[in-house]
Amino acid sequence: xxxxxxxxxxxxxxxxxxxxxxxxxMALVVxxxxxVLMLSEGLKKTLVATGSPxxxxxxxxxxxxxxxxxxxxxQASLVASIPEIANGPGGARMVSREVLVLMVLxxxxxxxxxxxxxxxxxEMGPALRPQVRLVEGxxxxxxxxxxxxxxxxxxxxxxxxxxxxxxxxxxxxxxVGLFDAGKTGFASEIWGDADQMMQAFRRDSxxxxxxxxxxxxxxxxxxxxxxxxxxxxxxxxxxxxxxxxQSELMANFLNVLGTILSTIFxxxxxxxxxxxxxxxxxxxxAEIGTLRAxxxxxxxILTAFLAESLLLSLLGGALGLVMxxxxxxxxxxxxxxxxxxxxxxSFTMNAGVVVxxxxxxxxxxxxxxxxxxxxxxxxxxxxxxxxx
Amino acid sequence: MTAVVEIxxxxxxxxxxxxxxxxxQDITLTLQTGDFVALMGPSGSGKxxxxxxxxxxxxxxxxxxxxxxxxxxxLRESELAQWRAEHVGFIFQFYNLMPVLTAxxxxxxPLTLTHLSRRQRCEHARLALDLVNLSDRADHxxxxxxxxxxxxxxxxxxxxxxxxxxxADEPTGDLDRVSAREILDLLESLNDSLRRxxxxxxxxxxxxxxxxxxxxxxxxxxxxxxxxxxxxxxx
Numbered sequence: 001x002x003x004x005x006x007x008x009x010x011x012x013x014x015x016x017x018x019x020x021x022x023x024x025x026m027a028l029v030v031x032x033x034x035x036v037l038m039l040s041e042g043l044k045k046t047l048v049a050t051g052s053p054x055x056x057x058x059x060x061x062x063x064x065x066x067x068x069x070x071x072x073x074x075q076a077s078l079v080a081s082i083p084e085i086a087n088g089p090g091g092a093r094m095v096s097r098e099v100l101v102l103m104v105l106x107x108x109x110x111x112x113x114x115x116x117x118x119x120x121x122x123e124m125g126p127a128l129r130p131q132v133r134l135v136e137g138x139x140x141x142x143x144x145x146x147x148x149x150x151x152x153x154x155x156x157x158x159x160x161x162x163x164x165x166x167x168x169x170x171x172x173x174x175x176v177g178l179f180d181a182g183k184t185g186f187a188s189e190i191w192g193d194a195d196q197m198m199q200a201f202r203r204d205s206x207x208x209x210x211x212x213x214x215x216x217x218x219x220x221x222x223x224x225x226x227x228x229x230x231x232x233x234x235x236x237x238x239x240x241x242x243x244x245x246q247s248e249l250m251a252n253f254l255n256v257l258g259t260i261l262s263t264i265f266x267x268x269x270x271x272x273x274x275x276x277x278x279x280x281x282x283x284x285x286a287e288i289g290t291l292r293a294x295x296x297x298x299x300x301i302l303t304a305f306l307a308e309s310l311l312l313s314l315l316g317g318a319l320g321l322v323m324x325x326x327x328x329x330x331x332x333x334x335x336x337x338x339x340x341x342x343x344x345x346s347f348t349m350n351a352g353v354v355v356x357x358x359x360x361x362x363x364x365x366x367x368x369x370x371x372x373x374x375x376x377x378x379x380x381x382x383x384x385x386x387x388x
Numbered sequence: 389m390t391a392v393v394e395i396x397x398x399x400x401x402x403x404x405x406x407x408x409x410x411x412x413q414d415i416t417l418t419l420q421t422g423d424f425v426a427l428m429g430p431s432g433s434g435k436x437x438x439x440x441x442x443x444x445x446x447x448x449x450x451x452x453x454x455x456x457x458x459x460x461x462x463l464r465e466s467e468l469a470q471w472r473a474e475h476v477g478f479i480f481q482f483y484n485l486m487p488v489l490t491a492x493x494x495x496x497x498p499l500t501l502t503h504l505s506r507r508q509r510c511e512h513a514r515l516a517l518d519l520v521n522l523s524d525r526a527d528h529x530x531x532x533x534x535x536x537x538x539x540x541x542x543x544x545x546x547x548x549x550x551x552x553x554x555x556a557d558e559p560t561g562d563l564d565r566v567s568a569r570e571i572l573d574l575l576e577s578l579n580d581s582l583r584r585x586x587x588x589x590x591x592x593x594x595x596x597x598x599x600x601x602x603x604x605x606x607x608x609x610x611x612x613x614x615x616x617x618x619x620x621x622x623x
Contacts, residue, residue: 004500010488290484293445294545295473295501297466381445385480 003296003304011280012312019312022276025269026316026364027323029262034324034357035347036258039332040251042348047247050185051239054086054216055128058209058226061233065246066100070205075232079209084222086214088127095211096125099194101201103168105157116153116160117189118168120197128210132186137162137177140192145200147192148177160190168192169200185243210239266364269316273368277309281376288376289384302377309369310362317361324357325349392552392585393419393442398451400437411437413608415451419587419601424579426599427589433605435589436557442587443555444472456552473501477546479556483538485530485545492517492526495544502549516544520574536567543574547584554578556588560595572598 012019051057058079063069071079080095088094099120104113119125123142126132140146147168149160154175159166165174173192181187194206213219223236237245281288288301327347398415401408411434419425427435440446441453444460453461456475463471478484485494495516499509517523520540530538539559546554559575560568576598578584588599596602602614 002500004489004493004497006493007486007488014488286482286484287486290478290480290486292469293443293472293476293478294498295469295471297469382440385445385484 002300003291005307008304008308008311011284011308012315015280018276018279019315022272023312023316023319025272026313026361027319029265029269029364030317030320030357030361031323032265033258033262033360034321034349034353035327036254036261037353037356038324038327038347038349039345040254040258041350041353042332042345043254044244044247044251045348046345047185047243048240049131049182050243051241052129052131052212053238053240054212055239056211056213056219056222056236057239057242058211058234058236059207059242061227061235063235066098066207067102069207071097071207071209071234072205075234076206076209078229078231079226079234080211082222082226084213084215084218086212088124092124093211094124094128095209096122096128097194097206098122098125098208098210099197099201099203099205100207101169101197101203105160105166107156108158111158114157116157118197119189119191120194121191122194125194125210126191128212129181129186131184132179132181134177135180137175139177142193143196144193145171145173145196146176147173147190148179149175149190150187151178151180152187153190154178169197169202171196171200262360266360270364270368273309273312273365274372276312277305277369277372278375280308281305281372284376285379285384285387288379289381289387292379292381293385298377301379302373305373305376306366306369309373310365313361313365313368314358316364317358320361321349321354321357324353390421391418392421392423392456393417393587394452394454395442396452398438398441398448398453400434400441400446400448411608412441412448415608415610417603417610419585421585422579422583423601424576424586424599425588425601425603426596427587427603427605428591428596429605432607434608435605438605439555439557439587439589442553443476443478444468470501473498473549475552477549477551477554479539479542479546479554479559481558481561483530483535483542483562485538485541487530490527490529491522491533491541491544494530494541495548498545498549512548513544516548517541519547519578520544534567535563536570539563539567539571540574543571543578547578553585553587556586556590558590558592559588560590560592568592568594 058071059066059069060071076097080093080097086094101118102115103118105116106113126139134148135151137148140148154160154162160175162175162178165172198204213222219238226232226234226236291301328349331346395415395417398412399410400412401410415438427438429435437446441448442455444455448461452459458471460468460471486497489497492513496509496513499512504512514523517526520543522537522540522544525533525537530541533541556575560571563571572595575586575588579586588595590596600616604611
């Protein structure tokens with residue numbers, strides 16, 4: 001048994017102000033670190049939630065996103081004719097040929113331009129996304145120049161509100177409904193009839209084909225057959241995976257940025273912890289000598305001071321995470337660089353963020369506490385006792 | 389009576405600015421179990437160094453140093469720490485209690501180095517506090533105790549492991565006359581009734597008079613030896 005925990009804990013408690021200030025410095029770093037992780041988590045969550053596992057997305061091989069993809073009409077017909085596609089309520093096949101266009105639209109208030117995703121869908125398109133709910137107005141009618149907009153788009157962009165008209169391509173469009181898509185990527189889109197959209201934007205190919213499998217287990221077989229078909233140059237992916245991949249670049253960038261920033265900030269916090277712990281060693285030199293005289297070994301002393309520093313950092317980490325948890329109240333709107341579309345998402349805290357935040361804090365505590373603990377352990381007993 | 393401390397031709401020197409300063413020269417000394425020895429001498433005479441060597445917190449340059457039959461100069465550092473935990477009780481001039489631990493916890497502290505269970509540690513610590521008459525102050529922190537009380541807690545801490553020897557470095561050096569008297573009476577009774585071997589460094593003549601043997605050091609050399617008769621028979 002080493003030096004009792006009560007000795008370690010109470011020494012932090014006795015110098016409350018120093019402990020709080022040092023832990024506060026670490027808390028700020030953990031806050032930044034956790035906030036960035038939460039941002040990238042939120043992004044992932046939003047994009048992953050966009051997909052349903054029984055849905056399959058077909059895009060041109062190696063296109064990676066719908067924007068870069070084009071699927072010709074004859075190819076789309078071939079895909080839509082496969083027998084594994086599920087039948088909807090009215091017996092109609094649940095498949096949607098879609099076209100995706102990015103438009104630069106002016107924001108409300110500032111008028112500053114931003115990208116908005118315009119999606120043209122077949123009649124079955126909305127039914128394939130049960131997470132999308134009409135909240136106001138009605139659904140667009142096929143074959144007309146009617147559109148519906150996500151509530152966030154309606155709030156954020158000029159001409160996108162209910163009853164307003166907006167020029168997209170060579171056509172004027174009337175907003176007849178608003179939809180809520182929860183925390184999915186669809187929330188930041190405008191939907192209309194696919195064929196009307198293709199005319200308006202002078203496109204002769206679709207961007208993607210989306211269909212629902214009658215048996216989700218048949219995905220591997222369907223994927224293999226479609227990708228091996230020489231008439232098609234497409235790839236098939238389950239919808240959640242498809243959207244998760246779209247978040248990778250940005251999520252990774254956020255993670256790298258967060259780690260670099262936090263590492264730089266952490267140097268300050270580590271030095272703070274080091275100064276605090278060196279001061280603790282200096283103030284308690286006689287105590288250290290006494291403990292050694294009583295029979296505690298060098299590594300008991302090392303462990304005790306390291307534990308003190310780790311505890312200090314754990315306190316800082318917990319404080320930082322509590323601060324970061326308040327960030328969950330905020331929603332961020334930014335451009336997804338992979339799809340170039342505006343995307344709204346929230347800071348999301350989960351167990352992964354908590355574990356990483358605490359680990360980051362502990363690493364700071366270890367880095368800051370190591371040298372002082374070594375000094376404490378290396379003190380000569382007689383010299384240390386003379387310090388009293 | 390058996391020899392508890394055997395010292396032969398013990399020498400120790402310090403390096404100071406390239407110069408070798410001898411602190412102890414050719415010390416030969418034997419202490420018996422139950423002895424109460426006072427080491428006296430002017431400052432710089434090497435009395436504290438001799439005490440530190442006997443207590444195993446400093447190492448000699450040459451000579452034989454055997455405590456309770458063990459040649460402690462041959463022990464590795466971690467073995468020596470274990471040996472101190474088992475065989476030596478320390479009393480310091482400035483008490484050296486852990487300020488963040490209560491009186492009880494301070495007394496219990498050296499027991500955490502033994503294999504005793506929590507309950508046994510509690511029993512031992514309570515008993516030791518009882519012996520120094522501080523049971524009612526068990527939950528007080530050192531800052532809530534007077535100097536004399538703090539030193540009594542320190543004595544309880546030195547006793548609690550039932551060590552072979554108790555070393556005391558100026559145990560009354562920081563106390564007023566009344567408190568000092570209490571501490572000396574306590575040490576005397578420990579020696580008398582519990583037959584503890586006590587080695588004490590002191591400047592204080594009154595303190596030295598409690599001891600049965602007074603050894604003087606001058607410039608690192610033992611000079612004379614005064615023995616007082618034991619009064620235990622009459623007590």
